[in-house]
Amino acid sequence: MTASRTPAPAGPELAGLILAGGLSSRMGGGIKGLRLLAGKPMLAHVIARIAPQLGRLAVNANAPGCEGFGLPVLADTVAGHPGPLAGILAGLGWAEATGADWLLTAPGDAPFLPRDLVARLRAASDGERPVMARSASGLQPVVGLWPTRLGPGLADWLARGGSRRVQDWAFAAGAVICEVPDPGDGPEAFFNVNTAEDLAEAERWVAGSGGKA
Template sequence: MTAPPGVILAGGLASRMGGGDKGLLMLGEQPLLTHVIARLRPQVSGLALNANGDAARFADFGLPVLPDSVPGYAGPLAGVLAGLDWAAGQGADSIVTAAADTPFFPTDLVARLQAAGDGMAVPLVLAATPDARRGQVRHPTFGLWPVVLREDLRAALRDGMRKVVLWTDRHGAREALFQASGHDPFFNVNTPADLQAAATLLGEVS
């Protein structure tokens, strides 16, 4: 199965970190974003970064920077749309997204998302993990997204859609279930305490 291009979502406001770019925070000796790139790049055919504001601050990473086309920080769906528009220009059928603040996501993320979408006319898949109380939890910034739905997504965003799972449920999305193995594979850095926890995990996660 052909690997799709990947898009790292970094368009949020990072309000719980006091603002700024979470991806530029240092984890160990490298920015968070460097860890995410190293994990995603081997899984995809190309890579871009969804971020807003001055793209020059990401110049050292050597990635195309895709701003939201929807104003007002419309959330992850706006970043997905930016990625789909970019991928359409390259003739790709889909993209896989990952969050810029989640440094330990699975190294088989893309293959597992694609496998979960096998047989779907329009493969749309979110990553999920088991949860003792809720059955499973979906991770809406980690997904396989078909380019063919980009105009539907654009219209939904213009109509005020902001919740990822509401839009994906509308299109019959599936889930790819990932088991935790000693740590939450989708642990993300939202607070200074999370950054400290990630530093501890860094030595334990390959």
């Protein structure tokens, strides 16, 4: 007999976190998501893409500036800027405290995220294991769906000096992959703005779409 699949839930049992806690060294420091794209902070574009897909949403940031978006702002709970895993850990604790069983994470520098991202990740879920996205450009480790019960294990992983690569921890936790196709008429689904040149390219895409990111 084949076991039935139970997708990760939508609605109030699923929370989301936008990861904007990095050092942004290639953009001169600060919170990269506050850089303007088409006259609005990149974070505003990411929120517009993600918020309609979730019951609740927060931002992970380690410097002032993200308080004006009307969302909870979560700082890393681990010192030393260990990378996205620290943001995921903070998000897992927050999501569980709000009653969510699952946490979606996405980067704050990806203004063209798919509007059906949550549905795709949920469809790939078996209801138990974490899910990571993969597109034509490769694995997207910080775009994932994580059971909140993984929080204590992740805290222990970081405390023991485990790898700071998200995919290493995720695969150790049994993660599965969700293939997410790129749109045919726009930039890559997970186009990241890492440099000034990337930001200029994103501006060109927005301009070509009539001002809509």
